[in-house]
Amino acid sequence: MRRKCLFMLLVLVIGLFNSLAIKGESDNDYIISNQGNYLEIKQNRHDKLVRDYETMRLLGDLPISEIESLVSDGRRGYLSGYPNYQQSYGYYCGPANIKQAIQYINGSSLSQDAYANHMGTSSSSGTYVYKMKNEMNYRQSTFTYTYQLIDTSNTNLVWTAILQNTLNNKPTILHANTGSLYLYNGTSLGHYITAIGFFGMNDTSVEKEIDYIDTYSNNYGRGTTLGMHTDTLSNIEASLMNRYIIY
Secondary structure, three states: OHHHHHHHHHHHHHHHHHHHHHHHOOHHHHHHHHOOOHHHHHHHHHHHHHHHHHHHHHHOOOOHHHHHHHHHOOEEEEOOOOOOOOOOOOOOHHHHHHHHHHHHHHOOOOOHHHHHHHHOOEOOOEOOHHHHHHHHHHHOOOOOOOEEEEOOOOOHHHHHHHHHHHHOOOOEEEEEEHHHOHHHOOOOOEEEEEEEEEEEOOOOOOOOEEEEEEOOOOEOOOOEOOEEEEEEHHHHHHHOOOEEEEO
16 A cells, blocks of 8 residues: 555656646747647747737737737738749849749749840859849839848848838848758858748747748758748848848
8 A cells, every 4th residue: 555655656746747847848949849840830839929919918918009019010921922933044043033023023024034134144253232133123113122231230120121021012132141041051152032021020039030932942951942931030130141131
């Protein structure tokens, strides 16, 4: 009888320990250790944040003004139906991104060769940033594009520009170094990608994410690079350090 009581006590102690361990685990750690691939993790994180904010609203834990500011700050936005074209050559990321953007804005576009010829794209130097900006302004009249060098003094511009552009149905072209992007797995290439969506708020406790379109097709061990993908804002910012955003 005594042995049985000791066994039951041991089971209760172990159960209590496991319960405390789970409660002490962060939400993100729990999601990562108990879910599958990256997209499932992202969706579960998104769903949890939505539930948390809705719960706080219902319980009155947040003032109405603060809830409204969180919602108006974005949460989730993207350019629906954005086209994706694989670049014709290894150095055609500039023309391919221009073609996508013009197709989305105007509803029609020229060939990649037409844009490449007009911008002076070459295998030795690719496409210059200022020529990308000029081409965007020359080929459409809905938006006016400019460009800005990103460094440690203005990284906040990346988030605000992508958020505001997306809400206004305006593509944002990024002159990235791919080394910090998840799918490139440390492979550094000078490359143009286009930001077409975001998830997050100015609340610093929420991990911000950027949706982008890639025209280059390769696999560096984490899946194909061609297509629409999501990466963290911090990775996107790192890819633009001492490089340009065209917005």
